[in-house]
Amino acid sequence: MLNNISTGVISINNKDCISMINPSAQKMLSIKTKKVLGRPFMEVLKEEHIPIAEDIVNRLKEAKGGLAERQITLSLGDKKMTLMTHASLLYDHNNEYMGMVLVFDDLTQLQKMQRMAAWREVARRIAHEVKNPLTPIQLSAQRLRRRYLDKLEEDRDVFDECTRIIIEQVDDMKHLVDEFSAFAKMPSAMPVPDDLNIIIRETVALYKQAHPQVEYLVEIDSGLPQLELDRSQIKRAIVNLLENATTAVEEDGNSLKKITVRTAYNPQLRIASIQVIDTGPGIPRNAKDRLFEPYFSTKKGGTGLGLAIVSRIVTDHNGFIRVRQNHPRGTIFTIELPVRG
Ligand SMILES: Nc1ncnc2c1ncn2[C@@H]1O[C@H](COP(=O)(O)OP(=O)(O)OP(=O)(O)O)[C@@H](O)[C@H]1O
Ligand SMILES: [Mg+2]
Known part of the structure; x- marks a missing residue:
């Protein structure tokens, strides 16, 4: 049962060693189970997380009924996560201490x-x-x-x-x-079956004309099925991403000014993806967390609404958007949209 829930569960035995980690916990905390199973939990924690774990253990010891709750914020790589954790002590029927269970939910999205x-x-x-x-x-x-x-x-x-x-x-x-x-x-999206590839080709064509010094590439997956799309809103989302990418490569000193828009389809997961890849300076490290918030902008005269609007449109299409670094330089925005039926 613990395999299928979205809540993370980790149990620790009476010798303080990790005895079980469910798949959600592995995913949320990017843990490799093989590496940590059976080892003392204090040893496998990253140094900066040790004080948090100590605090939870202390609270547990002091808490009546062996139950403690705390909201914690963890940094994993360059991602920040907020988790609600519930820790409890386990005793067998003879009141012998058996260990601890830590249960946690990801509040970041909420x-x-x-x-x-x-x-x-x-x-x-x-x-x-x-x-x-x-x-x-x-x-x-x-x-x-x-x-x-x-x-x-x-x-x-x-x-x-x-x-x-x-x-x-x-x-x-x-x-x-x-x-x-x-x-x-902004009105809610009204999705109807439509061809994403056509929308992308049309939108990129506008940019090609307006910015001849930038190289725009379109890499289309012709196997993409029809998707439920609100054409004008999806167009707006792509325009906002292209606008940012274009500013990024134009303002950058680097002579390579290339923007690639790629679509792909994963038939197993029934997910279509759109990537907008630029060769600009990349996202400032401290900006990553706030990128999709309204009014967050590092540009003079920028409203900071561009990505907030994109995020809203993608959510209205039941999709996800994420951002990561491009190699060797620049930024990749990926939108994933579900394919119905
Ligand atoms: N492709 C990119 N490369 C580098 N930084 C980016 C990129 N896209 C977005 N950003 C960063 O994210 C911030 C927020 O982008 P967003 O589109 O929401 O607002 P903006 O572009 O600053 O303002 P507006 O969209 O009104 O022009 C930008 O100010 C910039 O710092
Ligand atoms: Mg913008």
């Missing part, structure tokens, strides 16, 4: 979804509260210009510049607010 919901609410409010005063501000500045610009003599330049800045900056803010409200109001 937290991401909660953050996403919070952001949509923020976006909605910003759109609502900030947008209203912007037009009167702009109109007032324009009126001042019309009325006084030609009447002023000595301060004319200052007046000209200041009013112009107000009008321009308000324009930028309006644009930002529009993006926010579009994000907050």
Whole structure:
């Protein structure tokens, strides 16, 4: 039974050695069972995780009823994970200590979804509260210009510049607010059977024309079956990924400016995948965790909504998106979509 649940389970015997790890625990913690089974658990832990384990054991000893719960955050490679852990002590019917069981659930996805919901609410409010005063501000500045610009003599330049800045900056803010409200109001996807390869070819063709100095390659898997897609939203997702990839290779000093869009189909898992691969500078290490959050941007003038929108569209299609490093350089975004039927 423990083989099929998504909860991770690890048991430790009365000699503090690991006696069982279920498949979910192996997957979540990237553990190789063969290497750790039968060994003392303190020995197999990474150094930075030892204080967490000690804390759990201490809590267990102090806890009445031999049960302790704690939310923990672990870094595994460059991934951060939040787990809810429940630890309990085991005794046999003679009250002899038999060991411990650690049960844990991955909260990372749940937290991401909660953050996403919070952001949509923020976006909605910003759109609502900030947008209203912007037009009167702009109109007032324009009126001042019309009325006084030609009447002023000595301060004319200052007046000209200041009013112009107000009008321009308000324009930028309006644009930002529009993006926010579009994000907050984005309609849910309406998927119908469609051909992903065609959508990709069409979208990449637009970029080829607009950026002749970048080499765009399309590698299509012709075995891809029809998928349930909302054509305009999938297009938007691909555009956002291509936009980021194009900026990445264009701003990079490297002369190789290549972007590959690849589709593939895994008939066993019934999963179609789209990869957007660039040869840009790669994702900054500390940015990886927040990449898909709204408003996270390292670009001047970036809204940081691009990847948040992509993530939302992919989720609406019951898919997943992930990012990893390309070798020798650059970034790979992979979208996986289920094939129904
Ligand atoms: N292909 C890429 N290579 C390197 N960094 C990337 C890539 N794609 C995204 N990023 C990083 O992720 C951040 C967030 O991307 P996102 O598309 O959400 O917003 P943005 O591009 O900054 O703003 P906007 O989409 O409004 O132009 C970017 O600012 C950049 O730091
Ligand atoms: Mg972007």
